[in-house]
Amino acid sequence: AQSVTQLGSHVSVSEGALVLLRCNYSSSVPPYLFWYVQYPNQGLQLLLKYTSAATLVKGINGFEAEFKKSETSFHLTKPSAHMSDAAEYFCAVSRLGTAAGNKLTFGGGTRVLVKP
C-alpha cells in the first residue's frame, strides 16, 4: 500500500520569501511522485513529476522538488513567493502495478497563503 503525508495543512509566507511544502511518502516499490496545484474553483494542475530520471525536478511557475529516497521525501520549494502562488498544493504518489493505469494516492493538501 502507498500513502502520502503532507506536513502542515496551511502555510503562510510573505511575498518574496521561500516557499517550502513538505511531502513524505511510503511505497513498497519505487514510486512515481507528483505535485499538483489547485486554484479556487479549478481542477488539479500538474506542477512537476519525479520518475527516477533525476532527483531534483523542476516544474512550472518556478517550483522545484527534490526526491530523497533515504528520507522518503519529495518536498516542494520555490525561492521567492508570488501572490499568484496562493493555492492548494497536493503531493501524490503512484506506482506501476498489475492493474492497467495507475491510481494516484494523494496527501491531504497544503493551502498556501501569500502575504503582501
Add this chain to the structure above:
Amino acid sequence: EPEVTQTPSHQVTQMGQEVILRCVPISNHLYFYWYRQILGQKVEFLVSFYNNEISEKSEIFDDQFSVERPDGSNFTLKIRSTKLEDSAMYFCASSGGQGSQPQHFGDGTRLSIL
C-alpha cells in the same frame, strides 16, 4: 493545450435519485479515472478504466457506482441511488500511458445531495 472537460460544474440532486457526471478526456488518452474530494478531506481514487473496462476500483466504488465510455469521447460516472454522503467534488482525469505519465484533471463537478 488539450484539456479534460467536465459537465455540469455543479449538480444538485435529491437523495435517492440517479445522477450522471460527464467527462470528455483528452482525445488521444487511453486511461481514464474518477476521483472525489469530500469537503475538507483528501482527494480519493474511485476507479480507473482502460480498454473499455474497469482496471481498478476502490472500496468506495460499490454497486451504486458505474462508469461507461458510451462513445469515443465521453466518459461517465453514474451513481444509481445517491446518498447524502455522496456529496463531494468529483474529478475526472485521463492519461496517455501508465507509470510516469501524469494524469490530467478536469475542473470537477460539485455534487450536492439534498
